[in-house]
Amino acid sequence: MATGIRDKVAILGMGCSKFGERWDREADDLIVEAFEEGLKDAGIDRNQINAAWFSTAIEEVHVGKSGVPLAVALRLPYIPVTRVENYCASGTESFRGAVYAVASGAADIALALGVEKLKDTGYGGLPQRNRGVLQSMHWANLSAPGSFAQLASAYQTKHGVKREELKRAMAQISVKSHDNGAKNPKAHLQKRIDIDTVLNAPMVADPLGLFDCCGVSDGSACAIVTTPEIARSLGKKDLVTVKALQLSVSNGVESSHNSWDGSYFMTTRKASERAYKEAGISNPREQISMFECHDCFSITELVTMEDLYLSKEGGAWKDVLDGMYNADGKIPCQIDGGLKCFGHPIGASGLRMLYEMYGQILGRAGPRQLKNPVFGMTHNLGGFPHQNVSSVAIVGRQDA
Amino acid sequence: MVGIVGYGGYVPRLRLQRKAVVQANSWFNPGLKAYAKGERAMCNWDEDSLTMAVEAARDCLGACQANDLRAVYFASTSMPFADRQNAGILSTALALGENLSTLDITSSQRAGTSGLITALNAQTGIGGQLLYATADKRRTKAASQQELLFGDGAAAFLLGASGTVADLLGWHQVAIDFVDHYRGENEEFDYTWEERWIRDEGYLKIVPRALKGLFDKTGLKGEQVDRFIMPCVLRGVPEGIAKRAGIGEAAVANQLQEVMGESGAAHALVMLSDALQAARPGETIVLIGWGQGCDVLAFRTTPAIAGASKPRGIKGYLARRKEETNYSKFLAFNDLVTREKGLRSEVDKQTPLTTLYRKKDMLLAMMGGKCRVCGTVQFPKANVCVNPNCGAFHSQDDHPFADTPAKIQSWTADQLTYSPDPPAYCGMVVFDEGGRFMSDFTDMDADKANTGQKMRMVFRIKEHDDARGFTKYFWKATPAY
Numbered sequence: 003m004a005t006g007i008r009d010k011v012a013i014l015g016m017g018c019s020k021f022g023e024r025w026d027r028e029a030d031d032l033i034v035e036a037f038e039e040g041l042k043d044a045g046i047d048r049n050q051i052n053a054a055w056f057s058t059a060i061e062e063v064h065v066g067k068s069g070v071p072l073a074v075a076l077r078l079p080y081i082p083v084t085r086v087e088n089y090c091a092s093g094t095e096s097f098r099g100a101v102y103a104v105a106s107g108a109a110d111i112a113l114a115l116g117v118e119k120l121k122d123t124g125y126g127g128l129p130q131r132n133r134g135v136l137q138s139m140h141w142a143n144l145s146a147p148g149s150f151a152q153l154a155s156a157y158q159t160k161h162g163v164k165r166e167e168l169k170r171a172m173a174q175i176s177v178k179s180h181d182n183g184a185k186n187p188k189a190h191l192q193k194r195i196d197i198d199t200v201l202n203a204p205m206v207a208d209p210l211g212l213f214d215c216c217g218v219s220d221g222s223a224c225a226i227v228t229t230p231e232i233a234r235s236l237g238k239k240d241l242v243t244v245k246a247l248q249l250s251v252s253n254g255v256e257s258s259h260n261s262w263d264g265s266y267f268m269t270t271r272k273a274s275e276r277a278y279k280e281a282g283i284s285n286p287r288e289q290i291s292m293f294e295c296h297d298c299f300s301i302t303e304l305v306t307m308e309d310l311y312l313s314k315e316g317g318a319w320k321d322v323l324d325g326m327y328n329a330d331g332k333i334p335c336q337i338d339g340g341l342k343c344f345g346h347p348i349g350a351s352g353l354r355m356l357y358e359m360y361g362q363i364l365g366r367a368g369p370r371q372l373k374n375p376v377f378g379m380t381h382n383l384g385g386f387p388h389q390n391v392s393s394v395a396i397v398g399r400q401d402a
Numbered sequence: 403m404v405g406i407v408g409y410g411g412y413v414p415r416l417r418l419q420r421k422a423v424v425q426a427n428s429w430f431n432p433g434l435k436a437y438a439k440g441e442r443a444m445c446n447w448d449e450d451s452l453t454m455a456v457e458a459a460r461d462c463l464g465a466c467q468a469n470d471l472r473a474v475y476f477a478s479t480s481m482p483f484a485d486r487q488n489a490g491i492l493s494t495a496l497a498l499g500e501n502l503s504t505l506d507i508t509s510s511q512r513a514g515t516s517g518l519i520t521a522l523n524a525q526t527g528i529g530g531q532l533l534y535a536t537a538d539k540r541r542t543k544a545a546s547q548q549e550l551l552f553g554d555g556a557a558a559f560l561l562g563a564s565g566t567v568a569d570l571l572g573w574h575q576v577a578i579d580f581v582d583h584y585r586g587e588n589e590e591f592d593y594t595w596e597e598r599w600i601r602d603e604g605y606l607k608i609v610p611r612a613l614k615g616l617f618d619k620t621g622l623k624g625e626q627v628d629r630f631i632m633p634c635v636l637r638g639v640p641e642g643i644a645k646r647a648g649i650g651e652a653a654v655a656n657q658l659q660e661v662m663g664e665s666g667a668a669h670a671l672v673m674l675s676d677a678l679q680a681a682r683p684g685e686t687i688v689l690i691g692w693g694q695g696c697d698v699l700a701f702r703t704t705p706a707i708a709g710a711s712k713p714r715g716i717k718g719y720l721a722r723r724k725e726e727t728n729y730s731k732f733l734a735f736n737d738l739v740t741r742e743k744g745l746r747s748e749v750d751k752q753t754p755l756t757t758l759y760r761k762k763d764m765l766l767a768m769m770g771g772k773c774r775v776c777g778t779v780q781f782p783k784a785n786v787c788v789n790p791n792c793g794a795f796h797s798q799d800d801h802p803f804a805d806t807p808a809k810i811q812s813w814t815a816d817q818l819t820y821s822p823d824p825p826a827y828c829g830m831v832v833f834d835e836g837g838r839f840m841s842d843f844t845d846m847d848a849d850k851a852n853t854g855q856k857m858r859m860v861f862r863i864k865e866h867d868d869a870r871g872f873t874k875y876f877w878k879a880t881p882a883y
Contacts, residue, residue, distance in 0.1 A: 125745045127818055130745075131749065132749060132750060135754050139758065139761070139765055139876065140782075140876050143828065143842055143865075144814070144819055144826065145818035145819040147816070148816030148818065148826065148828065151814035152829055155852075158853075205815075205817055206816075207814045207816040208814050208815040208816075208825070257839065257840065258784075258837065259778070259788045260832055260836055260837070264811045386840070387812075388830060
């Protein structure tokens with residue numbers, strides 16, 4: 003019987019580039035920026051890395067396919083490098099690959115690195131791309147905000163929430179993230195905003211206004227992982243270990259079968275249930291110290307709080323307005339500013355979230371530092387509400 | 403006796419207000435002010451002759467019983483494909499199977515009536531029933547008289563030798579290369595000669611000759627004609643011709659000029675469809691088709707027309723209308739102005755014809771699947787049943803969704819994605835009998851964007867691949883009507 007990943011792998015070091023419109027940087031520049039920090043943190047030599055996982059999602063046009071762009075950028079010594087792509091969960095997928103490699107004993111030290119260079123398109127928003135030969139002939143003409151916006155109409159209907167109430171809670175989600183992002187020098191957007199600015203912003207996809215949407219940026223982040231034993235042998239004392247790594251992928255039921263009501267993420271529920279079990283967490287609302295959820299859009303974050311079982315079903319909008327997820331609330335969410343302020347260089351985002359959880363647990367978060375965090379959770383959601391990939395990762399103090 | 407078993411029609415919902423056109427253009431051509439009354443039917447950006455023909459055919463087949471369909475003919479001068487049989491797309495969209503004679507009829511404003519004569523005559527050889535559809539989307543130069551006089555529309559008929567609501571009494575054709583206008587190959591627009599000459603030397607001389615031919619063949623007399631259908635944008639001409647032929651003034655059919663405009667090759671049949679909807683048993687209907695000569699057909703309605711179930715028809719579609727006062731939108735939809743579409747519109751839209759062929763029933767006919775094991779209907783049809791409690795392999799038979807009522811479960815109005823008519827409305831539609839899919843919405847109004855809104859599927863343009871001249875079609879949801 004599977005014993006799960008809990009405490010089998012420790013994070014040796016992490017790095018994260020400045021996220022933003024990096025007009026003066028190529029993808030390989032961003033890779034090196036994140037990697038140099040991670041390598042220094044790990045305190046090892048580049049040649050000690052046995053294997054690498056490399057995540058980049060939609061802008062392979064700029065980065066290139068395969069493991070080659072990473073191996074070339076870092077001049078890795080002919081080690082195995084695997085490129086992974088799993089929509090917006092790609093960054094967490096590279097982490098999963100590296101962690102599993104260490105846990106299996108196939109590698110002593112493994113690297114997970116993600117990068118995305120989105121700002122070479124000539125317009126705002128995610129790059130337009132062909133959805134696939136058949137899909138492009140029948141999929142609805144909708145943007146990313148257009149698909150996620152639909153959670154709102156279904157959520158309102160299901161829970162009897164008024165549009166104005168939901169809009170205000172969604173606005174508070176963005177205000178809270180900007181409050182946090184303003185304290186983070188690596189964030190793309192570092193300005194605070196007020197609720198009226200959010201409510202009065204131009205509409206992108208009804209009911210999502212401009213400030214309900216995360217930014218689009220360039221960025222890279224990485225993790226170097228090893229066994230707790232090797233970490234200690236390398237002189238590491240306060241270890242952050244992996245407690246859970248779960249992934250759930252839609253199988254077409256939400257998009258083709260009438261058992262789903264459109265107001266939540268079937269996948270996130272499955273992934274978080276399994277993650278809590280793997281991590282030995284029985285009461286997430288009390289045990290999770292902080293989390294980074296996939297706030298591509300404010301409404302995504304709102305329903306995800308319920309799908310992660312932190313808010314009661316139909317209750318997240320009230321918890322948000324009550325400040326439960328603010329930096330000084332019960333469970334701070336997007337303490338680094340989230341996708342909202344970092345933007346979403348897809349291949350990097352999952353690792354960027356882990357970077358903050360890792361830094362917080364080690365007490366390195368500066369003005370954002372929370373008091374004594376034990377478990378940090380990250381969540382990615384890629385695709386559409388009706389067909390997606392959801393990852394949930396939990397890291398924590400080794401002794402927790 | 404061969405004749406019409408059923409009839410249907412379609413008029414696009416948008417009605418461009420002529421005064422909006424005149425306001426925009428009378429600085430250039432003050433003469434346009436004479437045509438400022440009423441409205442013209444205007445295709446939405448995702449409609450064309452083919453999509454209108456599909457709707458007219460659905461209207462027709464929804465009201466009458468097609469039990470031995472053997473042919474599908476389609477007439478238009480504005481077909482989306484010059485070399486890919488449009489009637490074949492029509493029959494595929496209607497899921498009529500492959501054992502059919504299919505034919506496109508085109509190249510003249512007379513195509514509508516000539517095609518009808520051809521189809522009625524072909525019935526003798528082919529037997530059974532024929533579906534005959536005609537449509538025109540009339541593209542004209544901006545600030546032209548035609549822009550105001552023309553409109554978009556379609557009609558469809560089920561033809562056969564039994565169960566008719568109107569029998570063919572006879573027909574006559576004269577072929578004369580009288581060029582009142584023409585559109586050369588690869589030309590976008592018509593080139594038109596002087597109206598007075600067209601009236602005096604054309605209509606007033608040629609139509610009476612054709613009528614005489616019909617009367618000679620059938621023994622019919624003018625005073626027996628109850629409905630005289632003659633599309634003509636020149637005012638007073640049908641009335642003058644009717645009078646000279648002994649046809650009563652009251653018999654001259656309304657041109658529908660004020661409410662939709664003249665729909666080209668389809669218009670005589672749009673008027674015929676409209677007339678049949680109002681007709682009682684025993685009426686004699688004479689139909690004129692004009693263009694490089696003249697077609698004349700005579701029908702007599704049968705007792706069956708009284709009890710026949712009526713389609714929505716031209717009358718119903720004329721009532722389903724939305725006023726459009728934005729002339730700029732009309733120019734944009736008809737590609738009469740170069741718009742800044744933005745970089746987002748630049749994604750390559752090539753259609754792999756291999757994929758299209760493999761999935762033609764899914765894409766063109768909205769064919770899904772029904773699981774033989776658990777009965778779950780689903781779209782698209784798949785190898786493995788989507789019911790989480792079933793999951794049977796290779797268990798699905800074809801199941802059509804095009805005519806299945808649906809409701810909105812979730813929706814948005816997307817301002818970000820490129821759309822010729824932003825915002826792009828779309829959402830999850832849930833079919834009443836099971837099955838769902840994320841669908842584009844069309845003919846959508848903001849007050850209809852609600853969960854629970856009843857929807858109906860319609861065959862529309864998905865997008866244009868301008869680089870290759872290819873039009874992609876698929877089905878969209880529209881508020882039920």
